[in-house]
Amino acid sequence: MFGPAPLQRLSLPEEFVLLSYGENGRVPNSAQTAAGCAAAELGELALRRRLLVRPRKTRKLGVEIYQHRGEIELSLNTTHTGLTWADDLLSALRTRTATRTPRPLTVTRWLRERGREALALHTAALTGRGVLRHTPGTLLTRTRYHPDPVLRTALLNGVRAVRAEQVPLDEHMLFLCDLLDGAGLTKDFGLTLTRPQRLERARGIGAAGALPETLRDTSTVLGFSLPGREGRTITTGD
Structure with missing residues (x-):
């Protein structure tokens, strides 16, 4: 049985993880989910005005063309976020960006480095709070994490309401929808947007x-930086 639902709102990576695990307790692609979780962490920091991603854009016939490649840029705000994992992540990012290197820290490079650690961290946190139910693996089965059906359905209904324009699109839902689109999860939920959309x-x-x-x-760069389920990336470089 699931424990009582947490009263506080889930963070962006927690929401992404919760929607990534299906009713069967598994994710469609572990590498993609890990990258998406790391991207959601960056998204949470962006929502808290601690960083942004500078995209590479060009103009053709008056229309901006995204190359889906971006560099992480930290803000000058060094105050605590109130989330331990977020403050630790900011510290790690400051160390990385302060290191002298001929290449800036790009989103795709960071997602490769951080992905699995991010997924393990937030999966464990959700399990500890009763939002995911852990089923240990055996010699013949893999470990599974079953999401709280009530919370998962409520979150998914929120995405549906935004897509149907029943409620306004706010900053938080912008990031969540871009991440779900990038991971192909909206296709699973019947909420797919086309690439032009x-x-x-x-x-x-x-x-x-x-x-x-x-x-x-x-948000756009983070969503388009996720690898495909077959391991193919849709970025133009790192």
Whole structure:
């Protein structure tokens, strides 16, 4: 049985993890889910105005073209976020970005380095809070994590409401939807946007137009930086 649902709102990586685990207790692709969890961590820090991702964009016939490649840029705000994992992550990022290197820290490189650690961290946290139910593996079966069906359904209904334009698209849901689209999870939920529709959202067409361009850029790069389920990336480089 699941324990009482936590009263506080889940963080972005926790929401991503909760929606990634299916009713069978497994994720579609562990490498993709790990990268998505690490991307969601960056998204949470962006929402808290601790970093942004600078995309590479060009203009062709007056239209911005995203190359889906971005560099992580930290803000000057060094105050604590109130989340232990987020403060630890910011410290690690500051160390990395302060290191003299001929190449800046890009999103794709960071996701490769951080992914598995991020997924393990947030899976363990959700398990400890009763949001995921851990079923140990055996010689013939793999370890599984079954999501709390009530919380998962409520979160998914929130995404559906945004897609149906029943509620406004806010910054948090922008990031969550971009990450779910990037991981292919919206296809599983019957909520798929086409690539042109995702790029329209990135350019601020429609409901996303009221949101800051820096956040749209950051969210867009994070979503398009996730590897495909077959291991193929949809980025143009690292």
